[in-house]
Amino acid sequence: MKASDKLSASEVRRVNRNRVYMYLYEQETPKTKRDIEQSLEISMPTVTQNLKELLEQGLISYVGTEESTGGRKARQIAVDPAARFAVGIELSPKHIRYVAVDLRAREIAFTEVEQQFQDNALYYKYLAQELERFLDAYDLKRSQLLGIGITVPGIVDKDQSVVTVSPVLAVRKLNIRQITERIPYPCFVQNDASAGGVAEGWMHYMQDNMAYLYLGKGVGGALLLEGKPYMGKNGRSAEFGHTCVHPGGALCHCGKRGCLEAYCSTARLTDDLGKSTEEFFQGLQDGEDELIRVWNRYLDYLALGIYNIRMNFDCDVMLGGRISPFLADYLPDLRMRLQKLNAFENNAAYLHIGACGSKANCIGVALHFIKQFIEQV
Incomplete structure (x- = not known):
């Protein structure tokens, strides 16, 4: 040496x-x-x-x-897990969610505010003000705050400077500085599904390969290779929501037809029917014929999307997002559909439901600061 x-x-x-x-x-x-x-x-x-x-x-x-x-x-x-904490914020078309996690990525505070996304100064000012209210409401000490992670349903460039496109938010070339400039703490911005994949990999101590499929208003994903996120050459890996499952089919937010997102967005279960997620699944349990029809169609396309992921990557597939807490009762049915699609496997034990539920994105982006801290103590 x-x-x-x-x-x-x-x-x-x-x-x-x-x-x-x-x-x-x-x-x-x-x-x-x-x-x-x-x-x-x-x-x-x-x-x-x-x-x-x-x-x-x-x-x-x-x-x-x-x-x-x-x-x-x-x-x-x-x-002492409470020695430091980080906050994850999720931006979506109609809501902003705030989650604080301790050094073991355990939730210590959560709130959700209803706010229509708008690409303007008033929205970003509101985002920062609500963050301060959140910290005050839960008596979270700024001196222990490691940083603020923010997820967006769109592609974040490698330089962390621009959201190149977000079909769900209907924006292109969104300057990240606009989002963060009013927040007086270290910030990190990440694609929502990528963050969710990081959270699920962390919670499952995943050191192997894993594909994460995020089901929300947008449909996306993440790919973990040997436990580490693979982002791809342009930061667009695992955009599972924009793979085609029905050529020439329904119009997607991205402008193309037949994308998985067009069929498996949670909007198909909620916005299209004028229901909340909870109302949809309660009605499904109550045996409402229309909801059963919608759900069976949803599962058919979801199974096709999962099958394509399995065929391409031959790894475990983790489901996450807003409806994941409701999926446990329907996992056997979904696995059965996958068995029928697959000529090479006689079961679908590779399919799992994430542990972080609907908060995976927030937890995952907050983990950016948690991991950074514990590795540099």
Whole structure:
């Protein structure tokens, strides 16, 4: 190793501190100093010094003592998830959603406000004002805030400067600075479905390949390869909603016909029928004939979209979005439809429903700051 390649003493300390923190973060149960020393193979003085620094920063805490085997009981240590938090904001055509999550990506606060999207200064001012009200309403301390993630139902360019197109919001070349300039905290903007895929991969400890299909007013997705998001050359990977499932069929927001989104947007279940999501699924359970007909058609196209994803990527498929909390009762039916489509598999056990429900997008974009923080402690 060349002299220039050697780590400085301060960098060595930082690396060791992060190793200790990450070790505690990844454990399901509290650990002792001896556990850390033996697992990381670093000296007890080094362990003690790093724990002292992490305690001073409020990032870890002593949470009890282990069972005694004679002699002094060893104190147990764990990370403090409440030490920092991040906020995820989801922009949609008619609503803005705010979710705050702790260092383990667990929800600590949520609100949704009804607000029609408009690409103008008044809308973006309102977005920032509602964020401050949200922080105040839940007594979330700005000093512990890592950053604000914002999802949009559109393509975000690699430079994080422009939303190149958002058919659902009916905008093109939306300058991201317009969205964030009134927010006085670090900001990150991401495609909504990509963020949802990150959240589900995180919650499922996904280190393998996974395709995420987001079902909302817009239909999109994310592709995780060995646990890492694959964005594609132009940031447009996994735009599953704009794959064709019915050539020459229904008109999509994108201007083309026959897209999966034209058939599997949640608007087919709600806006088209003048119902809320809850009303639709309650009516479905009550056996309303029209809703059963609409739902069967919806599932036919959804199964076709999932089948195409499976054939292309041969990986697990995760469903998420606004209707995912309602899908559990219909998963066997959907899997049966997939079995009939697939000539190579006799079951569809590869299909799963996401754990984050309708808040996956907000959680996923907030994770940008959570991951950044824990990797740099």
